[in-house]
Structures are given as C-alpha cells and as structure tokens.
Amino acid sequence: MSISVDIKKRLGDFLLDVSWSMGRELLVLFGRSGAGKSLTLRMIAGLMPPDEGLIKLGDKVFFDKKTGTALSPQKRMLGYVFQDSALFPHMTVIQNIYYGGRGLRRVERHAVSELMLERFGIAELRDRLPSCISGGQKQRVALARALMRQPEALLLDEPFSALDAGTRSDMGRLLKEVRREFDIPVVLITHDLEEARSLADRIVLYDEGRAIRSCSPNEIIPVSEDRPAHDRIHGSLGQETFSLPAMKYAGCSGGKSI
Amino acid sequence: MQDSTWFSLGLSLQVAAIATGFVVVIGVALGYLLAMKEFRGRDLLDMLLTLPLVLPPTVTGYYLVVLFGRRGVIGSPLFEATGWSFMFTREAAVLASFTVALPLMIKTARAAIESVDRELVAASYTLGHSAFATATKVILPLAGKGIIAGAVLSFARAIGEFGATLMLAGNIPGKTDTMPLAIYTLAGSGEWSKANTMVVLLTAVSGLFLYIANRSGRRTI
Numbered sequence: 001m002s003i004s005v006d007i008k009k010r011l012g013d014f015l016l017d018v019s020w021s022m023g024r025e026l027l028v029l030f031g032r033s034g035a036g037k038s039l040t041l042r043m044i045a046g047l048m049p050p051d052e053g054l055i056k057l058g059d060k061v062f063f064d065k066k067t068g069t070a071l072s073p074q075k076r077m078l079g080y081v082f083q084d085s086a087l088f089p090h091m092t093v094i095q096n097i098y099y100g101g102r103g104l105r106r107v108e109r110h111a112v113s114e115l116m117l118e119r120f121g122i123a124e125l126r127d128r129l130p131s132c133i134s135g136g137q138k139q140r141v142a143l144a145r146a147l148m149r150q151p152e153a154l155l156l157d158e159p160f161s162a163l164d165a166g167t168r169s170d171m172g173r174l175l176k177e178v179r180r181e182f183d184i185p186v187v188l189i190t191h192d193l194e195e196a197r198s199l200a201d202r203i204v205l206y207d208e209g210r211a212i213r214s215c216s217p218n219e220i221i222p223v224s225e226d227r228p229a230h231d232r233i234h235g236s237l238g239q240e241t242f243s244l245p246a247m248k249y250a251g252c253s254g255g256k257s258i
Numbered sequence: 259m260q261d262s263t264w265f266s267l268g269l270s271l272q273v274a275a276i277a278t279g280f281v282v283v284i285g286v287a288l289g290y291l292l293a294m295k296e297f298r299g300r301d302l303l304d305m306l307l308t309l310p311l312v313l314p315p316t317v318t319g320y321y322l323v324v325l326f327g328r329r330g331v332i333g334s335p336l337f338e339a340t341g342w343s344f345m346f347t348r349e350a351a352v353l354a355s356f357t358v359a360l361p362l363m364i365k366t367a368r369a370a371i372e373s374v375d376r377e378l379v380a381a382s383y384t385l386g387h388s389a390f391a392t393a394t395k396v397i398l399p400l401a402g403k404g405i406i407a408g409a410v411l412s413f414a415r416a417i418g419e420f421g422a423t424l425m426l427a428g429n430i431p432g433k434t435d436t437m438p439l440a441i442y443t444l445a446g447s448g449e450w451s452k453a454n455t456m457v458v459l460l461t462a463v464s465g466l467f468l469y470i471a472n473r474s475g476r477r478t479i
Contacts, residue, residue, distance in 0.1 A: 047380050073383040086381040090399050099395070102386040149386060 001152055003185050007043055007053030007063075016040065018211040020204050026179050026186045028196045030220070031206030037189045040206075041155050044187070045080050046073035057152055079146030079154040083161060085138040087130035093117070093141050094126045100148030109148075116144040120174070136167035143178065153185040154178070160195065168192075172199050193220065263456060265432065266440040270460075273348065273436055274416035277355035281363045281412045286405060288360075289367025290393060294379075311361040315421025318357055322426045326353065350427035351434050355416035363412045370404025371397055406474045414467035417460070 004021035016036040020027075029037040042048045044055055046062065049070055055063040057078075062071050087096050097116050101109040117123045120140040125133050130141070139159050146154065156175075160168045172195065179186050190196050196203055197217045205213040205220075292304055310318045326333040326344040337343045344350040374397050382392040398405070420438035427434040429443060437460045444453035 042380075045380075045384050047383070073380070074386045074388060076384075077386075078384060080381070080384040082377050082381060084377065086375070086377040088378060088381075088396055088400075099382075099387075100385045145385065 001058045001185055002056075003044065003153055003187070004054070004056045005040065005044060007040070007050035007055060009039065009043065009048075009050045011039075014209055016209045018206070018209070020211050020214060022185055022187070022202070024183055024185055025201035026176070026188060026199055028200035028203045028217075029187060029189045029206055029211075030191065030193075030196045030200075030203050032191060035206035036209045037206050038157050041080075041157050041187065041189060045078055045155055046071060046076050077149065077152045079143075079149070079151035081139065081142045081146050081154070081156045081159045083158045085130070085135075085142040085159075087138055087141055087145075089130055092127050092129055093122060093133065096130070096141055097145045097148060100145035103149060112148060116148060120144045134167075135163050136171060139163070139171060140174070143174070147178070147182065150182075151184065153187070154182070156186065156188045158189050158191070161190070161192065168195065169198075175199060196220065260452065262431070262435075262440065263452065263459075266435055266437045266456065267459060267463075269348070269351075269434075270417050270436040270438075271463075273351045273355055274413050274419075277352045277359060277416045278409060278413040280352075280356050281359050281416070282405070282409050285360055285363025285408065285412070286367045286398070289364045290371055290397070292364065293368045293371040294397075307364055308361045310358050310422075311365075315354075315358060315419065315423075316425060319354060319422035319425025322350075322354060322357060322422060326350070326426070344426065346428040346430060346434060348427070348434060351419075351423050351436060354422035354426045355419045358419050358422055359412035359415040362415055363408045366408030366411065367401070367405050370401035370408070373404070374400045403474055407471045410467050410471035410474060414464050414471065417467070418464055 002021060002023045006019040007016070009016040014034075014036070016039050018036065018040055029040065031037055039048070043050050044062070050063060050065070052065040053063070054061070054065070057076070061067070061069050062076055063069060088099065091099060094113060094117060098109060098113045101112055104112060117126060120143060122137060122140050122144070125137055125141075130138055133141070142159070160171050163171065175186070175188070176199065188199060190199075197220060200217045203215055203217055203220060204211050205215070288307065292300060323330065323345075325331050326336075328334065328337050328343045328345055333343055333345070344353060378396055378400070379392055382396050383389075387395070417436075418438060419436070420442070423434070423436060424439060424442075429435050429439045431440075431443070435443065437456055441453050441456045441460070444450075444456065
C-alpha cells in the first residue's frame with residue numbers, strides 16, 4: 001500500500017504545490033505553521049478538493065482532475081486524527097469508538113470497540129464523556145476510533161501538539177506500535193523537531209506551500225552559530241532553533257530533492 | 259369562564275401545536291440547508307423565508323390568499339381536484355401560523371447548526387458516515403438545545419398569530435376564532451370582561467412558553 005500525492009491548490013495569495021509519495025512507513029510532514037501540511041492532509045482525506053492533480057492510495061484513485069474523479073471522504077477508508085481530537089462531546093468514550101466502526105456487523109462492532117478500548121489502555125474511561133478525560137486520553141480515543149474500520153492508511157494532523165512532553169513521548173511510542181501492528185502508511189504532521197526525528201521513517205519538508213525536500217530523520221540537523229542563515233529553513237522547538245541545509249548545501253548528501 | 263373562551267383556547271393550542279410540528283420538521287431542514295450548503299440563491303432564499311418576520315401579517319396573509327385561495331396559484335388546482343379549499347378552515351389557521359412562525363425556527367436552527375464544530379462533521383465523514391447520518395447523529399443532537407428553544411418560540415408565535423389568520427381563515431365563531439381573533443371580536447363589541455379573561459389567559463400562556471424557550475436555549479453542552 002502506498003500513497004502518492006501530486007496536487008495544486010490556490011487559496012487567496014497562498015499556493016500549495018506539492019508532490020510526494022510514500023510506502024508502508026511513517027512519513028512526517030515537517031515545517032512551519034502555514035506551510036500547507038494540514039491542507040495536504042485534508043485533501044488526501046477528501047475534506048477539500050485540490051484545484052488540480054492526482055491523489056492515489058495504492059491503485060485506488062482518490063482524486064484525479066483529468067478524469068474528474070473525486071471520491072467522497074466516506075469512501076476513502078482512511079483513519080484521520082485531528083489536532084484537537086474532534087471527539088463527539090455528546091458521546092461517551094465507548095460510543096465514540098463504536099461510531100468509528102461503520103460497516104461492521106453489530107456484534108463484531110461491539111467486540112472490536114471493546115478490544116480497542118483495551119488495546120489503547122483506556123478501558124477505565126469507557127463510560128466517560130470527552131469533557132471528563134485528559135488531552136492524552138482524548139487522542140488515544142481518537143486513534144482507537146480512527147482505526148475501528150481497519151483503514152488503509154492513517155493521517156494524523158498534529159495530534160500531540162497540545163500534550164505535555166511526557167504524554168507526547170508515550171503517544172509517540174504508541175503510534176510506532178500501531179504502525180507496526182496495522183502495517184499501513186502513516187502520515188504525521190508536526191512542527192516539533194524532536195518528534196519528527198524520533199518517529200519518522202522519512203521526513204518531507206514543507207516550506208511556503210512546497211514540499212522542498214525528502215530526507216531521513218538524521219539529516220535534519222540543529223542550527224549552529226557559524227553557518228550562514230540564508231540557506232536554511234528555520235523553525236523553532238521551544239527556544240531551540242534548527243535548520244535544514246538547503247538543497248544546494250553539501251552537508252545533506254543523502255536527501256532527495258523533490 | 260364561558261364555553262366560547264375554552265373553545266378559543268383549545269383551538270389556539272391545537273392550531274399552534276400542529277403548526278409547530280410542521281415548523282420544526284421543515285424549519286430544521288431549511289436551517290440545515292442554509293447552514294451547511296453553499297448554493298446559488300442561498301441569500302435570496304434566506305431573505306424570502308425571513309420576510310414573514312418583518313412584513314405585516316396582513317401582507318403575509320394576502321400572499322397566502324393569492325397562493326392558496328380558491329382562485330390561487332396552488333388553491334385553484336387543489337379546489338378543482340378535491341373540491342376543498344383552505345379558505346376559512348382550521349387548516350388555514352394552521353397554514354397562517356406555520357408561515358409566520360417558520361422564520362423563527364429557521365433562524366434559531368441555523369444558528370444552532372452553525373455553532374456545531376465543523377471538525378466534528380469532518381471527523382464523522384472520514385469515519386464513513388453519510389451526510390444524513392452525520393446530521394442525525396452528530397449535528398442535530400449537538401444543536402438540540404437551540405432547536406428546542408426555536409420550537410418553543412415558534413409555538414408562542416403561532417399562538418399569538420392574528421393578521422394572516424384573519425385574512426385566510428376568517429373569524430368564524432365556533433370554527434376559526436382562535437384567541438387573538440376572539441379577543442378582537444369581544445373588544446369590538448364592548449364585551450370587556452370576557453376580553454379581559456382571554457387577554458390574561460393568552461398573556462400567561464405566551465409568557466410561560468417564552469420562559470421555557472429562554473431556559474432551554476441557555477443550557478448548552
């Protein structure tokens with residue numbers, strides 16, 4: 001199973017023009033806020049149409065401007081986890097998870113819901129409302145809900161950005177386990193350097209609406225004082241600044257420019 | 259109190275209840291349409307549906323006669339097909355109350371539906387649920403308080419309807435004289451004590467419903 005994306009979208013002054021593909025791996029879309037990462041994810045999920053281009057999952061065409069194909073989000077079989085978890089506030093934890101199992105037979109749907117509850121370590125929260133659980137717990141529920149239908153890929157839009165450091169690393173471990181168990185492509189958006197480095201199999205770097213580079217996690221290096229700033233992509237992790245050598249820079253021999 | 263007072267009260271409640279039933283179903287559907295869908299002529303539709311809120315009820319009633327009267331656009335073929343006409347019937351009173359109460363329901367339902375977080379709708383879609391399933395399982399439950407408030411408000415408005423009812427249903431004693439019409443007749447013929455009873459009764463009923471509307475609208479999740 002693989003995802004390939006080649007899309008353009010204009011929103012006011014902003015132009016998104018990206019092209020990348022991935023296999024069964026954990027791909028991190030990395031870059032500053034407003035670089036177009038979330039927009040890309042929404043278009044993969046079908047929540048917003050690109051102006052032109054092609055989006056495929058394996059052989060399945062999700063969107064193709066040329067043939068006029070545009071599958072509805074319901075038909076794309078993707079798990080999507082939102083930044084603020086988007087749990088239904090009027091449903092309990094178990095009801096939220098159960099809601100994710102559309103298409104399963106009733107008995108199976110109940111059984112899988114309970115299994116998910118166990119798997120994600122949230123069994124004791126079963127009958128609580130989302131307003132009565134913590135941020136980390138919410139994202140566990142959101143992840144369980146997104147996986148109920150056995151999706152063919154998982155899309156995560158900054159799911160850990162509102163969590164404290166400890167919870168965040170727990171969730172990172174959990175995500176890696178999920179990636180292995182379900183063996184599906186996972187796209188994770190983050191602007192946190194450590195998170196990108198520790199979780200990614202590969203990183204696609206976004207800057208101002210373009211996917212400028214694809215590289216392995218260890219090729220992103222923290223900024224040092226003596227390098228000129230103009231050929232780096234800057235961001236921040238708390239107080240720490242980092243940069244990635246720009247395309248021409250000799251220090252990044254392993255990465256592909258895209 | 260006299261029989262005619264009870265009759266008018268009963269008729270008013272009955273007419274308002276039936277009208278509110280239609281108002282809720284159609285008003286919520288239109289509120290959903292205006293809140294969730296972008297289409298050409300949306301603002302125009304919104305304007306047309308809001309007009310009965312600002313037009314004098316007599317003007318609204320006039321339009322209803324033009325549409326549903328025996329020689330009306332809809333009323334004429336209806337009369338030819340069935341031999342029945344809306345004019346001067348209880349159904350006409352329901353239609354008049356429905357028309358003037360509908361904008362209140364649409365406005366409150368639309369606002370309540372628009373207040374539901376769009377990410378929740380998106381989440382439901384990515385989980386494979388259709389727009390209709392999402393509307394009934396996510397949007398409407400979350401907009402429920404506002405919709406109930408709108409329904410109660412519509413009921414209160416329907417009970418107080420006078421002008422359009424007079425145009426379309428007439429003021430036939432023992433048939434279409436709802437409370438506002440009966441009060442008008444009584445005051446016109448100088449029967450002040452009877453009118454007084456009805457006025458107090460109508461004020462109490464309407465006040466009660468406004469109180470309920472305010473309370474149900476305030477308590478949100």
